[in-house]
Amino acid sequence: MNKAVMCFDVGGSFIKSAVYHGDNTLTETGKVTMPADDWPAFCRALQQLLNAAAPYLTEDSPVAISAAGVVDPRADTILAGNIPAFRGRTVARELSAFLQRQVVIANDADCFTLAEASAERGEGQSVLLGIILGSGVGGGLVINQQIISGPGGLTGEWGHGPITRTEFDYQGQILHLPRLRCGCGQIGCLDTLGGARGLERLYQHLLGRPADSRAIIEQWLNHSADALKVVTLWSQLVSEVLAVVVNTLGPDRIVAGGGLASVPELMARLDEDLRARILRPCRGAIIEQARYQQQGGLLGAGRLARGLT
Numbered sequence: 001m002n003k004a005v006m007c008f009d010v011g012g013s014f015i016k017s018a019v020y021h022g023d024n025t026l027t028e029t030g031k032v033t034m035p036a037d038d039w040p041a042f043c044r045a046l047q048q049l050l051n052a053a054a055p056y057l058t059e060d061s062p063v064a065i066s067a068a069g070v071v072d073p074r075a076d077t078i079l080a081g082n083i084p085a086f087r088g089r090t091v092a093r094e095l096s097a098f099l100q101r102q103v104v105i106a107n108d109a110d111c112f113t114l115a116e117a118s119a120e121r122g123e124g125q126s127v128l129l130g131i132i133l134g135s136g137v138g139g140g141l142v143i144n145q146q147i148i149s150g151p152g153g154l155t156g157e158w159g160h161g162p163i164t165r166t167e168f169d170y171q172g173q174i175l176h177l178p179r180l181r182c183g184c185g186q187i188g189c190l191d192t193l194g195g196a197r198g199l200e201r202l203y204q205h206l207l208g209r210p211a212d213s214r215a216i217i218e219q220w221l222n223h224s225a226d227a228l229k230v231v232t233l234w235s236q237l238v239s240e241v242l243a244v245v246v247n248t249l250g251p252d253r254i255v256a257g258g259g260l261a262s263v264p265e266l267m268a269r270l271d272e273d274l275r276a277r278i279l280r281p282c283r284g285a286i287i288e289q290a291r292y293q294q295q296g297g298l299l300g301a302g303r304l305a306r307g308l309t
């Protein structure tokens, strides 16, 4: 029987904690505000959450962290724009010294994908692509139950690169889309148009008025012609880039997380457009909804540390 693992899900706003048990289950143990610009306060917050979970742990239970940002396991750094506390830190090494435990850290999208890979239905699958359609576009790649982090910790980032096209034929009408500057420094990344904020930008650009992503989806579900135009273009943009990823990696399946992925009709539409564009024959759906929307980060972190116990 594996020992318990202390897990943390660290984002720009909150730290969530849970104990991962050897039978692949979690006990959630706490949630506190993230002191995003204060490293010593962050260390103390983890220690307090760890103390609160002490009844489940042994002295040598390892710590596993699912973190927002670019996690580079070789350099032991985390680059997260909204968490200045990580700047200049060798995060795992310093936390390990502070907490007196082994510490492993992975990106939250990678942890999400690992959690899904180890879900019962995915056991034995060899290549799993996790796509996150949250405020932007992210992802992770897990092969044979191992996170592929790659040089610099940058794998599965299918939302970045000057990859979106600017002209679409929509029912005989040529529509022009903007190429927007992305947070990564490039112009025309899918990240700027493919997530919830992107859907809103498309709506504003095409219709000349604002709406939030939930309202847009609701309008689309209610058969609004305007929203149909926006969602059709969104799905085309996202599926075109995703088709290249599928043709390149050959994932057995794709698991989708993030806010937009919680709308089954939207994922069905994206799946249909994707299957029309990939080379391989595909009878059933290739995109599936995530099983662990909320707990994916914690569960994946626990799985990650399982080898240490």
Ligand SMILES: [Zn+2]
Binding pocket: 159, 160, 161, 182, 183, 184, 185, 186, 189, 191
């Ligand atoms: Zn970018």
